Amino acid sequence: MQAYDQRHEDILDSAESLFAQQGFHATSMRDIARAACISVAGLYYYLPSKQHALSFVCERIFDRLEAGTAESARYSDPYERLSAFVRGHLRYLLTNNRSYRVLLHDMQALDRESSSGVRVRRRRYFQSLVDLLAELEPHAEGNARVAAGALFGMLNWAPTWYREEADGDVEATAERLTELFLRGFRSSALVAEASS
Amino acid sequence: MQAYDQRHEDILDSAESLFAQQGFHATSMRDIARAACISVAGLYYYLPSKQHALSFVCERIFDRLEAGTAESARYSDPYERLSAFVRGHLRYLLTNNRSYRVLLHDMQALDRESSSGVRVRRRRYFQSLVDLLAELEPHAEGNARVAAGALFGMLNWAPTWYREEADGDVEATAERLTELFLRGFRSSALVAEASS
DNA sequence: ATTCGAATCGAATGAACGTTCGATAGAACG
DNA sequence: CGTTCTATCGAACGTTCATTCGATTCGAAT
Structure with missing residues (x-):
């Protein structure tokens, strides 16, 4: 049923956009219905509840985020891997309108059972960066978690100050931030190593 | 009217705590009334509206944030000034429960006229760090805004990963982050200088 | 031609929302 | 003692909320 799935995705697009702009609790099912050009009752043919809508939207966002950073695994050089990870992560945040906000602000609005899946993914995503950093500077020891x-x-704060006309394109900004972070991380690690 | 002012502050304490935990839109006036041990109607003797409650809470949070970082102005050495700023900022984020969330998440829920004051303060607060960094590394030029x-x-992300038992006290964490950032910022600035 | 299921809707449900009203208790003051 | 003012409340207002129900349309299958 391709038609059903397509409509389902369109409705989630509308929901995602509204959640990102106004927040989950400030968005009503009527808002979503209006944006998706469907009646309120018709909405429930595709969504069991508002909570499920948020859950679906969060999963989708995570899918895209992970898809964007997954290419980093192709590199064998740890530096290039980190660079690609930062690029992928930042590209998602700075394009796709402001849908990252749903993850950052509204994920906490998920009830307990709906949120467990997304929370596990979040922890894994975080841990993948910790591992990457630990590999980059094996002497950093316990610093990797703080550094991550x-x-x-x-990165997550970048959307609040980034302006394309002042800061160049996303790739350039990703490289600047990677350098800024990595120089600090490396020399901090060296100090930690020297003092041990 | 000392009693009135005290009660007013108590009520704002309750509102702040609830906004921080659940978010502005997920908190009802009935919730606030219950937390402050007053009737719903009695609440309106102290607060003109829910919007005003949010506005008051935001201003209070900014007052405390600025009070905590204001001491940095006492230092003449730019490095010490930055260090004190970071310490003050982080101390507010990591103590005071999670009330910083109101600024970071719920400020956007303020309507246009109520928000202008807080938005100006936010811009000024940001600019004060930009100026501080520009003074620290005069050769950094346009980098100061991105670096800030x-x-x-x-700093603002720290509450999501900080755990006292793993990361030490707030002062130690502030120093680690200051070092991590500053080493990166300085060597990036040197590169920018050398290439110009 | 009839049946059936997928897709859609208007209308209703009960609960919760922000806010207001009129009344009341008691302290302060003349 | 009577009046005024401060602080408080229960009850209600009209609105909006998420969700449900029963009915309807319409193309495809029998």
Whole structure:
């Protein structure tokens, strides 16, 4: 049933866009129905509940985020792998309108059973960067977790200040941030190594 | 009217706590009333509207944030000034429960006229860090804005990964992040200088 | 031609929302 | 003692919310 699936995706597109703009709790099922050009009752033919809508939207966003960073695994050089990861992550944040907001702001609105899947994926995604950093600087030891948190912060915050006309395209910004982070991480690791 | 002001503050405390935990739109006036041990109607003796409650809460949070970083101005050395700024900023984020969330997530729920004041303060706060960084590395030129964005990202994201038992106290974490950022910022600036 | 299931809708349901109203208790003041 | 003012409340207002129900359309299958 291709038609059904297509409509389902379109409706999730509308929901995702509204959640990203206004937040989950500020968006009503009527808003979603209006945006998707369907009646409110018709919406429930495709979505069991508003909670499920949020759950579906979160999963989709994660799919895309992971698809964008998965190419980093193709590189054998750890530096290139990190660089590709940052590029993929940042590209998702800075394009796709502002749908990353749903993950960052509205994921907490998921009830317990719906959220467990997404939370596991989030932890794994975080851990993949920790591992990458640990491989890049084996002497960093316990620093990798803090460094991963710092790097994710740098990246996740970028949409609040990034302006294409002032900062160049996404690739250039990704490289600047990678360099900024990596120089700090490397020399901190060297200090930690020297003092041990 | 000391009693009135005290009660007013108590009510804002309750509102702030609930906004931080659940978000603005997920918090009802009935929730606030229950937390503050007052009737719903009684709430309106102290607050003109829910929007005003959010506005008051945001202003209070900014007051405390600025009070915590204001001491950095006492130092003449730019490095120490940055270090103190980071310490003050991070101390606010990592203590005071999770009230920073109201600024980061719910400020956008303010309507146009209520938000202009807070938005101006936010811009000024950001600019103060840009200026500080520009002073620290005069050769960095246009990098200061991006660097300030990166640093704020590192700091604002910290509450999502920080755990006292694993990362030490707030001061130690502030110093680690300051070093991590500053080593990267300085060597990036040197590169930019050398290539010009 | 009749049946059937997929897709859609208008209308309703009960609950919760932000806000307002009129009343009341008690302290302060003349 | 009577009046005024501050702080408080229960009850209601009209609106919106997420969700459900029963009915309808329409192309495909029998």
